[in-house]
Amino acid sequence: MTEQELKEIRERLEAATPGPWEASGSPYGINVYTLDGITICEKDEATRADFMNADFIAKSSTDIRRLLDEVEHLKHSISCATCAECADQVGDKWELFNHSIYCSNCINYVKEVYNDK
């Protein structure tokens, strides 16, 4: 996943009504709403699948924020790792190749050597 894709997901999250959201439902309908009562979406005559979809939608606001924060944390942690080739810190422009992490200075060389084998 690219930085641009992550940025676009974060922008969609920030543009949506702030969470957390909740879902409620019965055979007569489902409702996804904020804790202060703003309706996100609703549907009459809901099935069990409709309720599961509503629960997924309701949790997405919080789940996506947590996932984005975790990705950011993991990327930062990886940026402190050392390159498997030169042993320098990989920084923000690292690449995973053949189960090892390489800095941007080494990755092309490593791939050439690997592909020549």
Ligand SMILES: [Zn+2]
């Ligand atoms: Zn390196």
